[in-house]
Each structure stands twice: as structure tokens, then as C-alpha cells.
Amino acid sequence: MASLAQVLDSEGTLVGEPPVLDRDQSRALLRHMLRVRCLDDRMLKLQRAGRIGFVGTAKGLEAAIIGSAFALEPRDWLWSGLREGSAAVMRGLPLSEYIAQMYCNSNDTAKGRQMCNHFQHKGSHYPSWSSVIGTQIPHGVGAALAAKQRGIDEVHAIYFGDGATSSNGFHSGMNFAGVWKVPAVFVCIDNGWAISVCSREQTAAESYAHKALAYGMPGIEVDGNDALACVRETRAAIARARRGEGPSLLVLKTYRMMGHSSSDDPTKYRDSAEVEQWAARDPLDRLERHLVAKGALQQGERAKVEAELFDEIDREIHVQEAAAPMALKTLVEDVYADVPRHLRLQYNKFIAVAERLGHAQKGDGAFPL
Numbered sequence: 372m373a374s375l376a377q378v379l380d381s382e383g384t385l386v387g388e389p390p391v392l393d394r395d396q397s398r399a400l401l402r403h404m405l406r407v408r409c410l411d412d413r414m415l416k417l418q419r420a421g422r423i424g425f426v427g428t429a430k431g432l433e434a435a436i437i438g439s440a441f442a443l444e445p446r447d448w449l450w451s452g453l454r455e456g457s458a459a460v461m462r463g464l465p466l467s468e469y470i471a472q473m474y475c476n477s478n479d480t481a482k483g484r485q486m487c488n489h490f491q492h493k494g495s496h497y498p499s500w501s502s503v504i505g506t507q508i509p510h511g512v513g514a515a516l517a518a519k520q521r522g523i524d525e526v527h528a529i530y531f532g533d534g535a536t537s538s539n540g541f542h543s544g545m546n547f548a549g550v551w552k553v554p555a556v557f558v559c560i561d562n563g564w565a566i567s568v569c570s571r572e573q574t575a576a577e578s579y580a581h582k583a584l585a586y587g588m589p590g591i592e593v594d595g596n597d598a599l600a601c602v603r604e605t606r607a608a609i610a611r612a613r614r615g616e617g618p619s620l621l622v623l624k625t626y627r628m629m630g631h632s633s634s635d636d637p638t639k640y641r642d643s644a645e646v647e648q649w650a651a652r653d654p655l656d657r658l659e660r661h662l663v664a665k666g667a668l669q670q671g672e673r674a675k676v677e678a679e680l681f682d683e684i685d686r687e688i689h690v691q692e693a694a695a696p697m698a699l700k701t702l703v704e705d706v707y708a709d710v711p712r713h714l715r716l717q718y719n720k721f722i723a724v725a726e727r728l729g730h731a732q733k734g735d736g737a738f739p740l
């Protein structure tokens with residue numbers, strides 16, 4: 372059995388060598404993790420109120436997502452699986468764009484062409500998500516190979532879930548990465564479930580980390596509810612990749628506390644006792660206790676930070692809810708330099724119906740033919 376890298380136990384007591392973080396950095400780490408939970412709380416409420424269409428939360432995964440991404444430099448890249456949008460916010464994705472994407476409104480930089488909750492942000496090296504499981508893995512490996520060939524100093528962190536380890540993309544990506552020794556870090560967030568398939572039944576291997584051996588790279592299991600262990604181990608894997616020694620696989624062992632998405636009911640396939648066991652290992656409580664014990668955070672300060680974060684999020688929700696919907700013309704734009712006649716004809720027929728039903732906005736009018 373691979374041993375589990377740990378810095379804090381579930382009580383927040385130091386049990387391993389911590390990563391070097393100054394007071395401001397440790398406080399920032401907690402704040403970014405708290406933002407994940409505050410954002411999820413609000414987005415799920417908006418979805419339940421029928422104001423946005425879909426959300427997949429990251430409750431329970433805050434240390435795994437934020438702790439690992441905290442180790443990246445701005446020049447590095449983050450290839451997302453299904454739940455790392457908050458890491459992009461930490462790295463520069465404006466909250467306004469995050470929430471606009473949830474509404475698919477006129478401020479959505481994906482122009483409503485993605486489902487809600489599928490982010491991208493050029494400025495922070497965060498390529499667009501794909502819901503098609505595992506496709507980002509060979510894409511990230513290709514980008515890492517390109518960086519190596521061009522002599523650019525950047526590491527590509529490629530995220531995916533336990534379920535994605537059964538995808539073609541995982542095996543081909545890991546194989547090429549090992550053969551070409553690309554500057555990549557594979558971050559498997561083993562959150563216990565792939566929708567209704569339990570992580571223990573996803574593979575016959577004793578540990579996901581063992582899969583690394585077959586591809587000629589180190590595989591390390593990390594306590595994914597321990598933010599400090601996630602920072603430390605990701606830093607080490609990034610340093611290795613930067614030295615030109617090739618990729619590593621990190622398996623962050625954690626637990627998805629909520630349903631797979633807002634369309635899922637996890638009580639149909641899992642036991643509430645299991646969920647309760649993991650609630651006692653909460654990653655936010657663990658880091659909070661540690662920071663209070665070492666004097667970097669005051670008792671009760673967490674509630675103040677949460678109130679600030681909710682305030683910031685709520686203000687942005689009001690702005691984005693009031694924003695205009697995406698212009699209907701974008702339906703036929705951006706594929707050809709000029710919208711061709713056959714698409715203009717189709718669009719004009721469509722806009723006539725939209726106008727009749729009162730769905731068209733100012734500026735959505737017909738194309739000249």
C-alpha cells in the first residue's frame with residue numbers, strides 16, 4: 372500500500388514537515404479555500420431557485436483543489452477536470468467572469484457556448500473545460516511537450532478525477548508524458564466517486580498511485596483534505612518537472628461531499644454514514660485549527676472572512692443577473708470570417724420567430740442578405 376503524505380492530522384495537529392509558507396500566504400490559502408465553499412453555496416442556491424441551469428460543487432475538495440494549485444507559478448498552466456474553477460479565480464479569473472459564465476449572459480467570455488460551470492481564462496493559463504472525461508489529459512501533455520521543445524520554462528498541471536483514470540486520454544497521456552519526459556504534473560483528485568461508481572470499484576489496482584509505475588514516473592498518494600500536504604507535494608512535483616526530470620502523478624485522496632452535480636441525488640447510491648465520516652475530516656476546519664494554534668488566525672476570524680466573501684459574491688450576482696443575455700447573433704458568428712449567406716438565411720428565419728415570441732433583444736435583428 373502506498374503511504375499517505377500528510378502534514379496535518381484531522382485535528383489540525385502537525386504530524387509532518389510543513390511547506391514553507393509565511394503568515395500572509397497561510398492566511399491567503401485559507402481564504403481561497405473558504406471562497407470555494409461560499410461560491411458553491413450561492414451557486415447551488417441560484418440553481419435550486421431556477422436562476423442558473425447547472426452546477427457541480429467542490430464541497431470537501433477545497434484543500435485538494437486550492438492546496439495543489441497554490442503551488443503553481445503564474446507562468447504555469449492548469450488543465451481542469453470538472454471542479455477546479457475556484458483555482459482559476461485564485462490565479463486571476465475575475466469573479467465577474469466566473470458568475471457571468473454561470474448565467475451564460477452577455478459578459479460570458481465563452482459566449483454561452485459552454486454549459487454553465489465550464490470555465491476558461493486566457494489570462495491565467497486556464498484552457499476551457501471539456502465535460503468529455505479525460506480529453507484534457509493528452510491536450511495538456513501536448514502543450515507541455517511544446518513548452519519543452521521551445522525551451523519555455525512552464526509546468527502543466529493536469530487535473531482529473533478518479534473516474535477519468537479509466538479513460539483513453541489518461542493512458543495515452545500518461546504514456547506519452549513518461550516517454551517524452553514532459554514538464555507536467557498529473558493531479559488525480561480521488562474524491563471517492565465517479566457519479567455513482569465508487570472509487571474502490573473503478574480499478575483493481577491497490578492504489579491509483581501504482582499506475583504511475585507503468586508509465587515510468589513517480590506516483591504519490593496525498594491526504595487530499597490536508598491543504599499543507601497538497602501544497603508541499605505539488606511543489607515537489609513541480610520542482611521535479613522544472614528541473615527537466617519529467618512528470619509525476621499525485622493522487623489526492625478526498626471526498627465529494629455533495630452530489631455529482633445539481634442533477635444528481637447521491638442518497639440513491641451511497642451511505643450517509645460514509646458522508647458523516649468524511650465530514651469529520653473537513654479540510655477547512657483542519658487548516659483553521661492549525662492557523663489558530665500557531666497564532667496566524669484569531670478565534671472567530673473565519674466567520675468574518677466568510678461574511679466578506681459572501682458580500683463580494685452577492686454583489687457580483689446582482690450585477691450579472693441584471694446583465695443582458697448573450698446576443699442571439701453570436702449563434703452564427705466566429706466560425707467563418709464573414710457569416711455566409713446560408714447561415715444568414717437560417718438566422719433570419721430564427722430571429723423572426725424569436726421576435727414574435729418576444730425573446731429577441733435590441734440588436735438581434737436580421738442580417739442583410
Ligand SMILES: Cc1ncc(C[n+]2csc(CCOP(=O)(O)OP(=O)(O)O)c2C)c(N)n1
Pocket residue numbers: 452453454502503504531532533534535536562564565566627631
Ligand atoms: C467520455 C465520457 N464518458 C462518460 C461521461 C459521463 N460522465 C460525466 S462525469 C462522469 C464521472 C467523472 O468522475 P470523476 O472523473 O471521478 O470526476 P468527479 O466528477 O468525481 O470530479 C462521467 C462518467 C462523460 N462526460 N464523458
Ligand SMILES: [Mg+2]
Pocket residue numbers: 532533534560561562563564565566
Ligand atoms: Mg471522482
